[in-house]
Amino acid sequence: MNIRKMALTCTVMLASAAAMAQSTNCEEGAGPLNPAQPQKVSTQQIIEKFAAREAIFKQARNNYTFTQDITVQELDGNMVTGELRLVEDIVYDDKGNRIENVTFAPQPSLRQLMMSKEDYEDFRNKMPFVMTTEDIPKYNLLYVGQQHVDEIDTYVFDTAPKTIEKGQRYFQGRIWVDSRDFEIVKTCGETVPQVRADNHKKKNVDENLMPKFVTYREQIDGEFWFPTYTRAEDTLHFRTGDVKMREIIKYTNYKRFGSTTRITFKGEVKDKDENAPPAKKP
Numbered sequence: 001m002n003i004r005k006m007a008l009t010c011t012v013m014l015a016s017a018a019a020m021a022q023s024t025n026c027e028e029g030a031g032p033l034n035p036a037q038p039q040k041v042s043t044q045q046i047i048e049k050f051a052a053r054e055a056i057f058k059q060a061r062n063n064y065t066f067t068q069d070i071t072v073q074e075l076d077g078n079m080v081t082g083e084l085r086l087v088e089d090i091v092y093d094d095k096g097n098r099i100e101n102v103t104f105a106p107q108p109s110l111r112q113l114m115m116s117k118e119d120y121e122d123f124r125n126k127m128p129f130v131m132t133t134e135d136i137p138k139y140n141l142l143y144v145g146q147q148h149v150d151e152i153d154t155y156v157f158d159t160a161p162k163t164i165e166k167g168q169r170y171f172q173g174r175i176w177v178d179s180r181d182f183e184i185v186k187t188c189g190e191t192v193p194q195v196r197a198d199n200h201k202k203k204n205v206d207e208n209l210m211p212k213f214v215t216y217r218e219q220i221d222g223e224f225w226f227p228t229y230t231r232a233e234d235t236l237h238f239r240t241g242d243v244k245m246r247e248i249i250k251y252t253n254y255k256r257f258g259s260t261t262r263i264t265f266k267g268e269v270k271d272k273d274e275n276a277p278p279a280k281k282p
Contacts, residue, residue, distance in 0.1 A: 001245075002114040002206055003238045024212040024233050026174060026188035031148035038155060038179075043143040046155050047136065049182040055132040057183065057224045062092045064226070067103075067253040070123060074112050075244040084108035084115065091257070098124065112243050113236075116208050118191075121169060126191045127215055127249060128227035129171045131159070131184065138162060138170070146179070149186055153179045164193050173212075183225045188214040197239040209236040211247060220254045227251050 038046065068090050074082035087104035131139070142158045154176040161170035173189010195208040211234035217225040230249040235242050 001119055001210065001236065002116050002208055003112060003236075003240065003243065023235065024188070024214055024231065026214055028214070029150050030176075033145045033147050033156065035145040037143075038146065043155075046143075046177060046182065047141055047157075048133075050177045050184060051131060051133040051136050053181070053183045054130050055134070057226075058130050058132055060224050061226060062096045064220070064254050064256050065089065065091045066226075066251055066255070068100075068123070069250040069252065071246075071248045072110065072113070072115070073246045074110055075246055077244075082108075082110040082112065084110050113245060118169065118208055118210070122191050122210060123249065126169060126171050127213055127230045128251065129175075129184075129187045129215065131171075131175065144174075147176065149176055152176075152185055154185060155179055159189075161192065169193070178225065181225070183217075185217045185225050186215065188212070207238055209238065211236065211245060213247065221256065226254055 037043070041049075066089075068088050070084075070086040070088075072084040073080045085104065085106055085108070086102065089101040089103055091099045091101065093099060138161060139159050140162055144156045144158055147154050147156050157175050157177065158173070159175055160172045164170065170192050171187065171189055172192045173187060175184050176186040177183065178185045190212045191210045194210055195205065197205060197207055211232035213230055213232035213234075215227050215230040218228045220226045228251050230247070230251075232245075232247040235244050
């Protein structure tokens with residue numbers, strides 16, 4: 001997010017109140033972290049298993065339509081002082097290209113923050129983060145333990161990009177992998193790189209800062225864990241002052257389209273009958 005030039009004086013006035021507000025909590029709903037090594041499976045095998053499942057999931061999600069409801073708010077303490085709202089129906093064509101049909105987009109009232117193209121890229125790709133077999137070589141993954149999240153037992157990994165290529169964006173943070181299905185069920189972190197004034201030679205560079213966020217998934221149709229809720233509540237530290245903000249993204253109305261969806265990955269085939277009843281949420 002960039003900061004609006006017209007609101008520079010306002011950001012300084014909000015700094016003290018924003019610093020006291022709550023920030024994104026990665027540990028909400030989680031039990032104690034057990035650092036013990038996993039039994040009967042190596043950490044490398046866990047990585048290989050969940051990356052393979054993520055590749056299948058990524059392909060499967062392109063066969064579902066869903067609604068994406070985005071809210072971005074500026075905060076003064078607990079009071080909302082500006083807001084952007086965007087509701088879109090997301091569909092995919094037969095080549096897997098994403099199509100966004102806007103159904104609700106009132107005039108935004110944000111006074112301090114200006115949405116950048118990187119923000120919209122994060123809405124599409126990084127907040128509903130997917131780490132497939134193809135993505136693994138780009139990241140360092142460190143096993144940190146096992147943790148009970150809501151009603152799920154998980155393996156926990158910290159992840160960060162090995163290198164940052166120009167024009168590319170990455171996820172940096174923590175992922176939780178279901179110990180039974182070997183699928184990512186929760187992510188918490190931020191997207192990088194972020195453009196900060198203190199990291200740039202030019203004093204007047206346009207800063208582009210992103211909040212720390214947490215994304216939860218739920219099992220859809222009894223098969224794949226799809227993202228259903230993202231929340232970010234953070235203070236962005238611009239050189240002109242701090243801005244407290246909140247983001248909430250809801251992913252709803254997942255519906256498989258087409259008469260039959262056939263999903264294949266390295267010999268593993270998942271056939272779906274469109275008339276099959278949906279599974280209950282865990």
